[in-house]
Amino acid sequence: xxxxxxLFDSFAPLDAVGPYQVLVHLPGAAITFAxxxxxxxxxxxxxxTLQAQASFAxxxxxxxxxxxxxxxEADQLRPGALHDWLLEADKTSTWTxxxxxxxxxxxxAGLLAGREATTNWQALEELERLGVKALRERYVFDGKYVTAxxxxxxxxxALALAARIAGxxxxxxxxxxxxxxxxxxxxxxxxxxxxxxxxAAQRSASxxxxxKAAN
Amino acid sequence: xxxxxxLFDSFAPLDAVGPYQVLVHLPGAAITFAxxxxxxxxxxxxxxTLQAQASFAxxxxxxxxxxxxxxxEADQLRPGALHDWLLEADKTSTWTxxxxxxxxxxxxAGLLAGREATTNWQALEELERLGVKALRERYVFDGKYVTAxxxxxxxxxALALAARIAGxxxxxxxxxxxxxxxxxxxxxxxxxxxxxxxxAAQRSASxxxxxKAAN
Numbered sequence: 001x002x003x004x005x006x007l008f009d010s011f012a013p014l015d016a017v018g019p020y021q022v023l024v025h026l027p028g029a030a031i032t033f034a035x036x037x038x039x040x041x042x043x044x045x046x047x048x049t050l051q052a053q054a055s056f057a058x059x060x061x062x063x064x065x066x067x068x069x070x071x072x073e074a075d076q077l078r079p080g081a082l083h084d085w086l087l088e089a090d091k092t093s094t095w096t097x098x099x100x101x102x103x104x105x106x107x108x109a110g111l112l113a114g115r116e117a118t119t120n121w122q123a124l125e126e127l128e129r130l131g132v133k134a135l136r137e138r139y140v141f142d143g144k145y146v147t148a149x150x151x152x153x154x155x156x157x158a159l160a161l162a163a164r165i166a167g168x169x170x171x172x173x174x175x176x177x178x179x180x181x182x183x184x185x186x187x188x189x190x191x192x193x194x195x196x197x198x199x200a201a202q203r204s205a206s207x208x209x210x211x212k213a214a215n
Numbered sequence: 216x217x218x219x220x221x222l223f224d225s226f227a228p229l230d231a232v233g234p235y236q237v238l239v240h241l242p243g244a245a246i247t248f249a250x251x252x253x254x255x256x257x258x259x260x261x262x263x264t265l266q267a268q269a270s271f272a273x274x275x276x277x278x279x280x281x282x283x284x285x286x287x288e289a290d291q292l293r294p295g296a297l298h299d300w301l302l303e304a305d306k307t308s309t310w311t312x313x314x315x316x317x318x319x320x321x322x323x324a325g326l327l328a329g330r331e332a333t334t335n336w337q338a339l340e341e342l343e344r345l346g347v348k349a350l351r352e353r354y355v356f357d358g359k360y361v362t363a364x365x366x367x368x369x370x371x372x373a374l375a376l377a378a379r380i381a382g383x384x385x386x387x388x389x390x391x392x393x394x395x396x397x398x399x400x401x402x403x404x405x406x407x408x409x410x411x412x413x414x415a416a417q418r419s420a421s422x423x424x425x426x427k428a429a430n
Contacts, residue, residue, distance in 0.1 A: 014236035014393065017263075021229035021366065024260050031262045040266055045239050047246045048232075049266035051255055100394075121394060138398040150394025151236065155367065160400040172403035173413050178229065179315075179336060179365025181404030182397035183353040185375040188387035189396030198388050 001165075003031045004054075004062035004089070007041040008082055010072025013048045014151050015099040019066045022158035025174045026166055034059050036081040044071050056085035061092045064161075068154070069100030069120065071207065076105050083109045097146040097161060099154035106145070107132050115142040120150035121191050122206045152189075155180060216380075218246045219269075219277035219304070222256040223297055225287025228263045229366050230314040234281045237373035240389045241381055249274050251296040259286050271300035276307045279376075283369070284315030284335065286422065291320050298324045312361040312376060314369035321360070322347050330357040335365035336406050337421045367404075370395060 003023055005016050016033070024031055035041050035052035042049045065086070076082045086109045090096050098106050103119040106112050107130035116133045118124070118140045127134040139148040139157035141164075148157035159180070163171035188194035191203075203209065218238055220231050231248070239246055250256050250267035257264045280301070291297045301324045305311050313321050318334040321327050322345035331348045333339070333355045342349040354363040354372035356379075363372035374395070378386035403409035406418075418424065 012236070013232050017228050017232040020263060021227070024258075024262065031260070033262070043239075045246070047239065047248070047268070048235060049268070051264035051266070053262070053264070138396070149396075150392075152370065152393050152395040152397065156398050156400060163400060168401065169410075169413060172401045172409055173417060175399060175401055175403045176406065176409045176413055176417055177365075178367050179404055180367040180397075180399055181353070181364075181408070182367065182395075182399065183371050184390060184395055184397065185371060185378060186383065186387045186390055188390045189394055191391065193396070194387055194391045195384075198384060198391055202388060202391055 001026070001029045001064065002059065002062045003029055003064040003066065004059045005031065005033050005066045005068065006056065006082055006085065007033055007035045007050060007052050007068070008072050008076050009041060010044040010070050011041065011068045012070030012100060012151055013043050013050070015068030015070060015102065015154055016050070018152060018154035019099060019158035021178055022155060022162055022174055023064070023066070025177060026162055027170065032059055056081060060088060062089055063093060064095045065089055065093050065097060067098040067102035067105050069098070069102040069104070073101040073104055074207065078108050086111065093144065095144050095146060095161060097157065099148045099157065100150045103127055103147040104130065106147070112145060115145055116140050117142060117145065117147040118149050119147065122203065122208050126208050216241070216244045216279065217274065217277045218244055218279040218281065219274045220246065220248050220281045220283065221271065221297055221300065222248055222250045222265060222267050222283070223287050223291050224256060225259040225285050226256065226283045227285030227315060227366055228258050228265070230283030230285060230317065230369055231265070233367060233369035234314060234373035236393055237370060237377055237389055238279070238281070240392060241377055242385065247274055271296060275303060277304055278308060279310045280304055280308050280312060282313040282317035282320055284313070284317040284319070288316040288319055289422065293323050301326065308359065310359050310361060310376060312363070312372065314363045314372065315365045318342060318362040319345065321362070327360060330360055331355050332357060332360065332362040333364050334362065337418065337423050341423050
């Protein structure tokens with residue numbers, strides 16, 4: 001089973017690495033980080049550079065696709081190398097998935113039209129505007145399309161996906177292996193639970209701040 | 216504030232990237248991945264190669280140290296480049312922290328002697344044997360030493376550390392930014408909650424399986 005995680009400039013590291021650390025333990029799975037050209041791809045800070053071992057052209061037909069998000073998502077417009085690859089790769093994939101604003105990339109490529117999906121809480125309206133039924137869920141399955149909420153949600157999504165692929169026991173063994181028994185020191189991970197002034201500050205600083213703030 | 220995450224062959228990606236994705240949002244923080252020599256450092260599967268931008272010699276006095284774990288931990292013995300660097304860097308650090316079996320590296324360097332600390336659930340006895348009061352906690356603060364349980368626990372630890380460094384509001388804003396509102400599909404992230412046969416299988420396959428199984 002070939003799993004490809006496409007990278008692009010200013011992707012969010014945890015969006016890619018959360019699912020990676022889950023799926024790398026799937027029996028028989030081989031994971032490849034790919035980009036337009038092989039080589040290092042950095043996050044927005046420039047401190048984090050992950051090696052893409054393959055070009056998109058090298059991996060035309062993965063079984064599983066996991067598209068990360070991150071501020072660079074906004075530059076991944078259609079037409080473009082990532083979109084072209086996604087449109088072809090999705091034709092034969094068993095699962096096409098995303099983390100955070102990665103679902104905006106899938107949506108702009110037309111792959112989520114009329115489907116249910118999710119994204120970072122700050123991008124739900126943008127996703128809706130792209131013709132998607134945007135749900136405020138941790139992750140959403142709609143046919144072979146699986147989308148996760150913001151950044152850290154990729155871990156939960158990948159465990160659920162691992163269960164679909166290899167069964168609950170395998171997914172639970174992976175969860176135990178990465179000791180995923182989360183205990184955040186605060187209950188601030190959702191706009192529903194974080195202090196109002198923190199939610200407001202983040203909303204106003206968001207690159208989606210132009211959107212009508214119905215979330 | 217300089218934060219250094221030292222890398223070594225066969226480190227566990229999420230051990231490093233969980234804290235990275237939290238701490239990169241700390242105001243005024245600059246994070247550097249370092250290794251014995253600059254260049255790519257890979258995980259055990261070889262699929263994941265992260266760029267170390269600096270050598271250990273380039274970053275002798277970080278304010279914060281975050282040591283990841285992973286199967287390669289077993290090769291990081293004293294004396295060695297990582298231990299030599301740690302012993303010097305720890306003399307001036309404000310915080311010295313670890314994720315998963317990274318605490319075994321700290322312990323072997325002698326930095327946790329007589330202190331309370333934690334590690335991956337499978338390595339607690341090994342940590343105890345190294346002269347540490349090993350606690351089964353998500354993360355443990357003992358003076359300036361902060362240690363996290365297995366792999367994903369680095370996210371929780373880093374949020375708690377961010378709160379100590381910059382205050383609760385900053386930590387909560389980071390938590391909201393990475394939408395860390397975890398919803399694992401199973402309750403199998405701890406040996407206390409995972410099905411007994413899954414715990415037993417993982418214990419017998421562990422590289423710490425030789426240890427007396429009191430955990």
